[in-house]
Amino acid sequence: MTVEANPTIAASGLPAGGSPIFAILRKVWRHSLGRIGIIVLGVFVVAALTAPWISPHGPATIDYEAILLPPSAQYWLGTDELGRDILSRIIYGATASLKVMGISIAIALVFGVAIGLITGYYGGWLDDLVMRIMDGLLAFPMLVLALAIVATLGPDLINAIIAIAIVNIPGFARLVRGQVLSLRDVEFVQAARAAGFSNARIIWRHIWPSVRGNVIVYASLKASTALITESALSFLGLGVQPPTPTWGSMLSVSMQYWDAWWMGVFPGAAIFLTVLALNFLGDALRDSLDSRLKG
Known part of the structure; x- marks a missing residue:
């Protein structure tokens, strides 16, 4: 007796064969919001990966003769309180923020x-x-729990990653568990058991393909929450530590210089655009992968 590939895989929007990643990208690219999300997020990712080559200045290069200069031909986004180039720091900040x-x-x-x-x-x-x-972890507001974890472990990049990962695990676990509960007794799973397949094979080959579409959508949406959490930790001085720039830490410093509007506007815009792009991607993934939304 043989058990064919799970017929409900199509409900996740992912093909049983071929490359699911490229299939997803093709569907998302055809979605107007998805295309915008890919382009905007792609710009920041490319900037983060090529920061040493495209940044006009070093992120920590101090120029005391260029302190708090507004945007100009030399400094496109202005300079900060130490004469450091805002554009260069935003580019390098993308590396740290997106990495976390x-x-x-x-x-x-x-x-x-x-x-x-x-x-x-x-x-x-x-x-x-x-x-x-x-449930106990979900009972705490995400930012409060992340703050408590970082305060306990100490502020740095690794601990920020650990804290943000921990506060996001329950959401993924709850989502997948609910999907598995609805699938574990359906016919194709029972047929796989009757065929003598191991539990590990049933989970990986027959159940996981049916839930991964929802997991991908959820991950894209939670990524925006993770970025906001990272920015909040850095804003409070509990995330990535100086001299490494992050968008959140740049916002924090800008609070002391209200007249230098460019110090806060441009890092804030970077956070806003990245979060918006991730949400656009989430919407596009949902529309593309959820068969209930197809005509």
């Missing part, structure tokens, strides 16, 4: 999905215990 966002969401996704798949499939006392822990 990306790594923390990747960690949260891996652990959250694993927890959700295992607890949802096996159930029992393990499910009860783990879900009570997840």
Whole structure:
């Protein structure tokens, strides 16, 4: 007896064969908001990856003769209180901010999905215990919990990543568990059990493909939350530490120089545009992957 690929995979919007990543990108690119999101986010990602080559100045280069200069031909986005180029610091800030966002969401996704798949499939006392822990974490506001974790571990890049990952794990776990509970007793899973497939194979080959579409959409939306959390931690001095620039820390310094509007407007715009792009991507992914929205 053989068990064919899960017929409900199409409900996730992902093909059973071929490259699902390229299939997703093609669908999102055809979506107007998705195209905008990809372009805007792509600009920041490329800037972050090529910062040493495209930045007009070093992020920590001090010029005491150029303190608090407004935007000009020499300094396109102006300078800060130490004469450092705002544009260069925003570009290098993208490296730190996007790194924290990306790594923390990747960690949260891996652990959250694993927890959700295992607890949802096996159930029992393990499910009860783990879900009570997840509920306990969800009871705290995300930023408050992240602040508590960083305050305990100490402020730096690694601890910021750990804190943001921890506060996002429960959401992934809850999402996946709920999906698995609705799938573990359907016909194709029962057929796989009857065929003698191991639980690990059933989870990976038959259940996971049916839930990954929702996980991808959720991850894109939580990435924007992670960026806001990272910016808030840096704003409060608990994230990535100087001299490494981040958008949040640049906003924090700008609060002392209200007349130098460019010090806060441009880092704030970078955060706003990145969050907006991530939300556009989330909307496009949802529309592309959810078969219920297709005609």
